[in-house]
Amino acid sequence: MNNEYAALVDGRHGDPFSVLGVHAAADGRVVRTFQPQAVAIELLDRNGAVLATMQRTHPAGLFEARFPPRLRRYRLRIELAPGKHYTIDDPYAFPSTLGELDLHLLGEGTHLEINRTLGARAVTVAGTTGTRFAVWAPNASRVSVVGSFNDWDGRRHPMRFHPGNGLWEIFIPGVGHGDLYKFELLDRDGKLLPLKSDPLANFSEPPPGNAAVVYTSNYTWQDDAWQRGRHAGPRLDAPLSIYEVHAGSWRRRADEGNRYLQWHELADELIDYVLDMGFTHIELLPISEHPFDGSWGYQPIGLYAPTQRFGTPDDFRHFVDRCHQAGIGVIVDWVPAHFPRDEHGLARFDGTALYEHADPRKGEHADWGTLIFNFGRREVVNYLIGSALYWIDKMHVDGLRVDAVASMLYLDYSREAGDWLPNKHGGNENLEAVEFLQRFNEIIHAHGAISLAEESTSWPGVSRPVFSGGLGFTYKWNMGWMNDTLRYVQEDPIHRRYHHDKLTFGLVYAFSENFLLPLSHDEVVHGKRSLLGRMPGDEFQRFANLRAYYGFMFGHPGKKLLFMGNEFAQSAEWNHDQSLDWHLLNHAPHRGMQNLVRDLNRIYRKFSALHQVDFEQSGFAWLNGMDRDHSIIAWLRRDQQGNVVICVSNFTPVVRHDYHLGVPAAGHYREILNTDAVTYGGSGVSNDRTMLASEHAAQGQPQSLRLVLPPLATLFISKTQ
Incomplete structure (x- = not known):
């Protein structure tokens, strides 16, 4: 011996x-x-x-x-x-606490409750309480748990190896909630590796440390009614207006060292604000644990742990629960596209390229300095899908927005010739990533959640069902619409007639996907300026331009997303290190913009014609899409019962009197929203309270209205009953 x-x-x-x-x-x-x-x-x-x-x-x-x-x-x-x-x-x-079924499912990469099995989990064995630690490290020659309970000595708790699937595990009696731990590994040659944090940690200590924390939830949910409704599946005919939030900078406590709000404070303040503004959902920039504030969470180090920055995992559960009780859905940004190289993370976890590809032509993102998950490895796919289900089932989030999908789909994404490897057919499609995304979407939809893809290319069928060859997302961000229309409204009005197609081109493909219209955080950073800062003209015209643009957006087919601060026209670019400029609401133009967004959400939710048929041609018709000389467009939205709302945008600073607009039916019409209203900071040009359609045909319609079109404004008009 x-x-x-x-x-x-x-x-x-x-x-x-x-x-x-x-x-x-x-x-x-x-x-x-x-x-x-x-x-x-x-x-x-x-x-x-x-x-x-x-x-x-x-x-x-x-x-x-x-x-x-x-x-x-x-x-x-x-x-x-x-x-x-x-x-x-x-x-x-003690014997192994991993059952044969768990080992089998983990080995074949199909375990849908991997969070229950791997990581640090409180268990009771033969009447003894403690924590089971389990980690996947098939190429290690020894793995130990080290922590506050064993003086961080890797010799004291070396783990049991399961050679059939590369798992190491041990049950340590007496270790429990709040204990710090990491894994100490020797590679296959016996070389000591940097201490690793648990890939399935549910909580982490604050910087400068990076140890995982044994965490056992004691939270009692109170959102049963919401959950029952969610499991009926996504409603494409329902309104979806998302308020995108970076939890660390929505609001800070300047008088307390500029500290973050904690989840319980956000539950008290953010939820009431979102309710008042009329949004249906909050979308959080990634809240998975991440080492660098400046990544905004898009370089996660732990996909099973809400970041400690804003409180404990149960604090986050409380926030989600409160949202649901208030009737607000919660979406979180989720990042399976890449992960950082930090030595305590997933990079070369057991001394080999375990989670990533060994070949940098497949395994590295040069743009971001990050590593790419190996979607061809069943254990990696199991890890990722297990993470998605953790957020949905254990944290009750209603949807996942997947970041940087294009970087996953294309093997040559942002790569020069010779810097990438083709697939088995010689193409540039990442077939393994496609299969992963399809499986991910099928599974999370079965669990009652929605998925949203930030996908910036023309990849077909992103939001089409997997059985028909699509990727299976519920919605796709319409990046083309966003880029085209922002370029349009940045033009001086005198030049807009030459760019009219940027305003209308989105309708050429509007029904090819289940599109969401995003004015997101990406559009107000990195020198792009704020949305208000992009608008041309004097102060009045800049606000009017932005109001007209928001009206155009809410009338356009597709679900809606606004990044925080956009709703009151933040003047400066977003800065993740400080609070939004809430003091701007002391000024009437900013307060007026906030009033407008509140009312846009109100009519968007109230009038089914504006949201019920977003993804089929039957829900939309041009009334006048070709008036480029006056920079005017008009269209109607229609619900399943045939009710219509007419939308008209005038993108010049000129009042248009006696503008004939064809309408489909006789009767009385009324303005239901005018972005030029005084309450929004506009000039107050409007139409009569009720308008009677005449039998004068126009633009191919049997009836017409004689309108006054306010300057730089969008009108919403409804037929009265």
Whole structure:
């Protein structure tokens, strides 16, 4: 046994359960334990009676004693110094706590509750409470749990290896909620690797540390009614107006060192604000644990842990619960496209390219300095889908917005010739990523959640069902619409007639996907200026332009998204290190913009014609899309019952009197919203309270209205009953 003992005390033994614990000996049984911190150890029965004083068999701290016949359970009293001792249950006295089914499902990469099995989980074994630690590291020669409970000594808790699927696990009695831990690994050649945080950690310590924290939730949910409704599946005919939020900068406590709001404070303040503004959902920029504030969460280090910046995991549960009780859905940005190189994270986790590709032509994003998940490895796919289900099932979030989908789909994404490897057919499509995304979408839809793709190319069928060859997302961000229309409204009005197609081109493909119209955080950073800052003209015209643009957006087919601050026309670019400029609401133009967005959400939700048929041609018709000389467009939206709302945008600073607009039916019409209203900061040009359509045909319609079109404004007009 000398070689076995030497390997144990040197921290090189890959099968500690073959030596430690109870084992047969020539004349009975012995129990062995390695406790380098101990000066003496007594073997106890479960009642605390001393059975034997253990003998030191190696000066580094290996102890041994004869084990009485018929005895099954024992404890160890460990003396650190005279009069200073503590008692433990021996981890090496317990069998594996991973069941055969768990091991089988983990091995084939189909375990949908991987969070219940891997990581650090509170369990009770034979009446003894503790924590089971389990981690995937198939190429390691030894893995240990180190933490606050063992002086961060990797020799004291080396783990059991399951060679069939590369898992290491150990049950450590007495370890529980709040204990810090990491994994210490030796690579296949016995080289000590940097300490690794748990890939499935549910909580982490604050900087400058980066250890995982054993966390057991005690939260009691109160959103049963919401959950029952969610599991009926996504409603494409329902209004969806998203308020996109960076939790760290929506509002800060300037008088308390510019600190973040915590989840319970956001529950008190953000939810009431979103309710008042009429948004249906909050979308949070990534809240998975991430090491660098400046990444805004888009370089996550732990896909199973809400960041400690804003409170505990149960604090986040409380926030989601409060949202649901208020009737607000919660979407979180989720990043399976890449991960950072930080040495305590996933990078070369067991000394090999485990989660990433070994070849940098497939495994690295040069633009971001990050690593790409290996979607061809079943265990990696299981890890990612398990993360998605963790947020949906354990955190009750209603949807996941997947960032940077294009970078996943294309093998040559942002790469020069020769810097990428083609697929087996010679193409540039990442077939493994496609299969992963299809599986991801099928599974999370089955769990009642929605998915949103930030996909910036013309990849076909992003939001079409998997059975018809699509990727299966619920919605796709319409990046083309966003880019075209923003370029249009940045033009001086005198030049807009030459760019009219940028305003109308989105309707050529508007029904090819389930589109969402995003004015997101990406449009107000990196020198792009704020949305208000992009608008041409004097102050009045800049506000009027933006109001008209918001009206155009809310009338256009597609679901809606506004980044925080856009709703009151933040003047400066977004700065993630400080609060939004809430003081601007002391100024009438900004307050007027906020009033407008509130009312746009109100009519968007109230009038089914504006949201019910977003993804079919039957819900839209041009009334006048070709008046480029006056920079005017007019269209109607129609619901399933045939009710219509007419939308007219005038993108010049000229009032148009006596403008004839064809309408489909006779009767009385009325303005339901005018972005030029005084309450929004406009000039107050409007139409009569009710308008009677005449039998004068116009623009191919049998009836027409004679309108006054306010300057730089959008009108919403409804037929009265």
